[in-house]
Amino acid sequence: MASETMVQKQSEETRPNLETTRGGHVYRPNVDIVEKQDELVVLADIPGVKGAEIDIRFEDGELTIHGPATPRQDGHTRYLLQEYGVGDFYRTFRVSEQIDASRISAEYRDGVLSLHLPKVEAVKPRRINVKTG
Amino acid sequence: MWRMSNGSNPVGMLRNEVDKLFSDFFGPHVGTAESGVRGRAFPALNVWERDNELFVEAEVAGLRNEDLDISVMGNQLVIKGRRADVDEESATYHRRERRVGEFSRAIELPVAVKPEQVQARLSDGVLLITLPKAEAAKPRKVQVTT
Numbered sequence A: 001m002a003s004e005t006m007v008q009k010q011s012e013e014t015r016p017n018l019e020t021t022r023g024g025h026v027y028r029p030n031v032d033i034v035e036k037q038d039e040l041v042v043l044a045d046i047p048g049v050k051g052a053e054i055d056i057r058f059e060d061g062e063l064t065i066h067g068p069a070t071p072r073q074d075g076h077t078r079y080l081l082q083e084y085g086v087g088d089f090y091r092t093f094r095v096s097e098q099i100d101a102s103r104i105s106a107e108y109r110d111g112v113l114s115l116h117l118p119k120v121e122a123v124k125p126r127r128i129n130v131k132t133g
Numbered sequence B: 001m002w003r004m005s006n007g008s009n010p011v012g013m014l015r016n017e018v019d020k021l022f023s024d025f026f027g028p029h030v031g032t033a034e035s036g037v038r039g040r041a042f043p044a045l046n047v048w049e050r051d052n053e054l055f056v057e058a059e060v061a062g063l064r065n066e067d068l069d070i071s072v073m074g075n076q077l078v079i080k081g082r083r084a085d086v087d088e089e090s091a092t093y094h095r096r097e098r099r100v101g102e103f104s105r106a107i108e109l110p111v112a113v114k115p116e117q118v119q120a121r122l123s124d125g126v127l128l129i130t131l132p133k134a135e136a137a138k139p140r141k142v143q144v145t146t
Helices: B010-026
Strands: A007-010 A031-035 A039-045 A055-059 A062-067 A079-082 A088-095 A105-109 A112-118 B045-049 B053-059 B068-073 B076-083 B092-096 B101-108 B119-123 B126-132
Touching: A039 A062, A039 A088, A055 A112, A062 A112, B045 B101, B068 B119, B068 B126, B076 B126
Parallel strands: none
Antiparallel strands: A007 A088, A031 A039, A031 B092, A039 A112, A055 A062, A062 A088, A079 B045, A105 A112, B045 B053, B053 B126, B068 B076, B076 B101, B119 B126
């Protein structure tokens, strides 16, 4: 039986040890997680990151998204208005669905990371015919 | 086992709880034109200047050029836009934190600019608006005569 919380939050608050070696802030991206019949889709807003530098790991049922972001203005910039900071995006999830890790795919476009996590065949709903007679 | 009759499932109920926590924690979802009184306005902006230009930057993941409408009127910069809602049929949302819908934000520019020369560039979800300053607003070197 599938557990009730198929994807549980495990944000960086539960990992006080997490620090970046370069210093600076780490930001938790907003995500959508959509479960479809044969896959989980994760959409994460990580603007200003280079696609090739995004690090995605799936290990022991734990999905980690790390999008390194370097400041776009030099350190001496004096802001007339500063409403947000720029730094790495980082977020981890525990995924209790059975995922076929070898078929995970990712795409980065317009600052949005789209991750496709295909379920392994066994957990796809299957119709079982009941024989009568 | 107890079940809801309208098709809701325990996962969905839990998700609602989580969403509620989120909205309590982060404040109400902003990003629509009618809000903006409470919570943070969308998009968040960084503004800085050089001698000849003013720069306004915003993080607007998921937006394309055609989703944005940027205008300068007098000393006001208005950024309007819309992020499409990709509603998945026959799918269950476990998280829904990404804001969708229309937004509009206006800010007062600290200096006079040349509206006809304003440029905007969108790259990987980061919007950078470059506003050349009007001549009167540029710093001028004053020669001291002795």
